[in-house]
């Protein structure tokens with residue numbers, strides 16, 4: 167039963183549950199269905215990776231959840247965003263602000279455009295404590311230094327007076343993590359947090375984020391197009407394609423035994439040491455234009471296993487069952503032939 171104020175933490179109410187979310191963009195060129203009946207959930211202390219190629223609707227999903235959708239042209243046209251059981255899409259303005267301002271935080275790909283270029287990082291961090299917690303200037307300043315130390319910025323005490331552009335990309339991303347952590351939120355949504363960084367720095371920032379997520383027991387939605395980065399940090403994965411969820415699974419099950427041809431294609435495209443010298447297999451073809459999503463299964467023009475039914479009937483995400491006929495916990499696939507895929 168949905169209530170308007172957040173229910174106390176009940177074990178069976180997920181921290182965040184997105185149900186049948188729909189977002190469309192209305193532009194001069196037509197209507198793009200960027201998010202189409204997307205459902206997923208994240209528990210407290212859990213990391214869900216949302217994986218998909220560029221243009222699959224990952225960022226738009228995050229923006230709709232956070233209430234920062236560019237509207238117009240974007241509109242949420244259906245679904246629910248339940249935070250501890252209360253729907254943020256229908257909650258009052260004050261309730262929405264409270265949850266999205268303090269209980270949820272977001273980390274973006276590009277820290278340089280997310281941070282204010284004319285304020286020192288210390289001033290920006292301190293402002294969080296002044297505005298949201300009503301702390302004094304001096305106290306807020308001390309908290310800012312403390313946070314910078316938490317995200318391991320060397321010489322935090324002096325660097326607190328520097329401006330965003332004076333930091334390297336990796337250090338800036340740490341500062342954005344610090345900003346997100348400031349109010350100790352229950353949930354962080356990180357949208358490609360390491361994509362713009364060098365590979366070695368990527369790993370360091372990802373490790374830091376994972377470590378802090380465990381320490382603070384936050385829920386984390388980690389959005390990425392890179393299957394390589396999620397293996398070590400995610401508990402579960404949701405695979406998106408053309409604005410829809412194609413497969414959800416605990417991370418190790420997905421790697422071992424994918425149940426959707428698109429997931430299989432993504433897995434085959436990861437460079438592997440034992441395949442050095444062989445040509446990289448990437449999923450053939452291009453993702454669809456969201457203004458003209460193919461009928462039936464949106465993946466059918468690229469699917470190596472396509473059959474007649476795929477061209478006409480849209481497969482919905484459905485639970486998977488094991489050899490003993492029992493449902494496999496946390497596993498769904500939106501493929502007409504999910505059983506064959508699973509046991510392939």
Ligand SMILES: Nc1ncnc2c1ncn2[C@@H]1O[C@H](COP(=O)(O)OP(=O)(O)O)[C@@H](O)[C@H]1O
Pocket residue numbers: 191193198200218219220221222223224225226227236239456
């Ligand atoms: N501001 C916008 N105006 C019009 N269409 C948009 C806008 N933002 C996103 N879209 C549409 O939504 C699709 C998904 O975008 P996005 O969620 O950013 O993809 P990604 O999975 O790469 O994060 C885009 O391909 C585009 O069709």
Ligand code: SF4
Pocket residue numbers: 426427428463464465466469470471472473476481500501502503
């Ligand atoms: S429903 Fe058909 S086209 Fe879609 S992924 Fe499954 S086999 Fe491929």
Ligand SMILES: [Mg+2]
Pocket residue numbers: 224225226357358
């Ligand atoms: Mg994106």
